Every structure is written in C-alpha cells, then in structure tokens.
Amino acid sequence: MKKIPYCDFGNKKKRKVNNKSKFYKHKGNFTWQGVKTERYKTEDGNWAGIIRKVLIGRHNESTKFHLRYFEILPGGYSSLEKHKHEHVVVGIRGKGEVLCGEKSYELNFLDTFYIAPDTPHQLSNPFREPFGFLCIVNAKRDKPEILIRGN
Amino acid sequence: MKKIPYCDFGNKKKRKVNNKSKFYKHKGNFTWQGVKTERYKTEDGNWAGIIRKVLIGRHNESTKFHLRYFEILPGGYSSLEKHKHEHVVVGIRGKGEVLCGEKSYELNFLDTFYIAPDTPHQLSNPFREPFGFLCIVNAKRDKPEILIRGN
Numbered sequence A, B: 001m002k003k004i005p006y007c008d009f010g011n012k013k014k015r016k017v018n019n020k021s022k023f024y025k026h027k028g029n030f031t032w033q034g035v036k037t038e039r040y041k042t043e044d045g046n047w048a049g050i051i052r053k054v055l056i057g058r059h060n061e062s063t064k065f066h067l068r069y070f071e072i073l074p075g076g077y078s079s080l081e082k083h084k085h086e087h088v089v090v091g092i093r094g095k096g097e098v099l100c101g102e103k104s105y106e107l108n109f110l111d112t113f114y115i116a117p118d119t120p121h122q123l124s125n126p127f128r129e130p131f132g133f134l135c136i137v138n139a140k141r142d143k144p145e146i147l148i149r150g151n
Helices: none
Strands: A022-024 A026-027 A048-056 A063-075 A087-093 A096-100 A103-107 A112-115 A123-125 A131-138 B022-024 B026-028 B048-056 B065-077 B086-091 B098-099 B105-108 B112-115 B121-124 B131-138
Touching: A048 B086, A048 B112, A063 A123, A063 B086, A063 B131, A087 B048, A087 B065, A096 A112, A112 B048, A131 B065, B098 B112
Parallel strands: none
Antiparallel strands: A022 B112, A048 A063, A063 A131, A087 A112, A087 A131, A096 A103, A096 A123, A112 B022, B048 B065, B065 B121, B065 B131, B086 B112, B086 B131, B098 B105, B098 B121
16 A cells, blocks of 8 residues: 555645635536546556546635546546545446445446445446546545555 | 524434445436435425435435435425525536526536525526436535525
8 A cells, every 4th residue: 555645635725715606517528617627646556547627626615525527438447545534426427337345336327425434445437438427525635545456 | 584494404413423335326317225305494485396305414424515416396496595604506407597696597417506605596497397406515504594585
C-alpha cells in the first residue's frame, strides 16, 4: 500500500465562500455549461481511462459535500483504494462494475451505492459503452490509501 | 411567513451510526429496492403532488449529506421557502421549473442547480409528465421558513 497525492487535496488555503445560486445546464452527452473536464487524479498509476467533472465543489460553495461526475471508458478503472470517508455513487450513463469489499456489483442507470468508510473499492468498465456516474463525498475528507490487488 | 414542522427534523436523538455498505438497486420507474415512498412533508399546506424517497439519510449513514429523490406530478409544486442550508438539485425524470430568487428556470435531464443559502425557491411541474429530481442537502440543516407568494 502506498499513499499518493490526490487532486482534491492540493489547496489547503481557506477561500472565501462563494454563495451565488448557479445553474449548470446539461449541454448533452454528459457535459455541463461551466463545468470543466479534469484528470481523474493528478498522478498516474493504478487507474486508467477516467475523467472527472466537478459539478459542485470547485466554486467555493458552502455545502458540506461535493458532487462529481466520473466517466470510465471501456476497459478503464479507478484506483483500488480505501479511506475514512464515504462514497455515494449513482449510475447515470451506461453500466459498470463496483467492487466493494470482497463483492462485485453491476451498476446500471440510477442504481445507488453507499460505500461505507474504510471499505476497499474500485469502479471499472468491462463493457462496450462509456460508464458514467455521479459520486457524492463530504467536502472535508481524508486522502485515499491506494491498495495493491492481492493485499 | 410562518414556520411549519419539517419531517426531516422530527428525531433529535443521536442514533448509532450504521456504516454498512449498501446497494439500492433501481427497480425501474424511479423506484429503488429498500427505499420507501414518503410524504413530501408531514404537514399539508403550500405544496401539492409531491413524493419523497430518501436514498441516503434514513439508515444512519455517517455522511455529512443526505440524498433524496423527489417527484412532482403534473400541476404539483413544492413549498415556496428559504433556509440557511443549500440545495443541489439534479433533474433525472421529465422536466420542471425551478424558481430561484426572482428567476425561473426550466430543469431538464441532468441540469444541475445550486440554490444558495437564504434564497427563496420553489420547484414545480407545469408539464404533462412526472418531474423527478435528486436533491442533495447537508445532513445537519435548519428548518425551512415557508414564504407566502408576494412577500
């Protein structure tokens, strides 16, 4: 197991809260007006074929949570990792697989997964179409611990 | 303006956190295995034709947020209200209207709205099909203040 830097943890400065209401229009094809496409993580390794779009959490909103959209290309996968914070995952595009603890589940449209703290987990796309899901997390959260398969 | 009891605030007892991972399978037609359909609010008045399904928040999860699905029938509407907590709304079924401050917006599939604190708001369905949306809120939040139109 090794710890890697995680892109959401780079800036420890307290920024001024930006509390204007905002409408992020879905432009189609799982893109939103005013929302950038980002790398899944800042460092390579243990993941492939994922992008991240932060819907809520990049504009200094006062919410205690962030809302992100992730998309995994066919053959792609997220890091196998664990952390103290929870994940809530909601499938919205195609289908994919969720490894949670020892078990794997197929995640389809609107299937909702609560991944409890300290549970090793990984999302992957063994299918032919892109797999997209919303992922909600606490705004303040610990860094993931990257796990090596078989540990 | 009058304050009414709000169903999420009924139980002030601290319950033991239940941190098992859980999979809420979408059974189709915007219903989920293990998720009940509830009244929108415990008291009548100032709303019509809405139901609530709490996806995350009824099982003593440790998240700092709750995830709910609301569905408004044609002609229905939520309370016109404001509160200190934020709403994040994501359209997932049909389309509807969001009144936020002085402006109205049409909310379609995956359109995402950040409703800032203390902003009067109301969701409604002037269309012919059911309007369903995810709504994410902080787990700890203040009671809404119900507003009378024209105030």
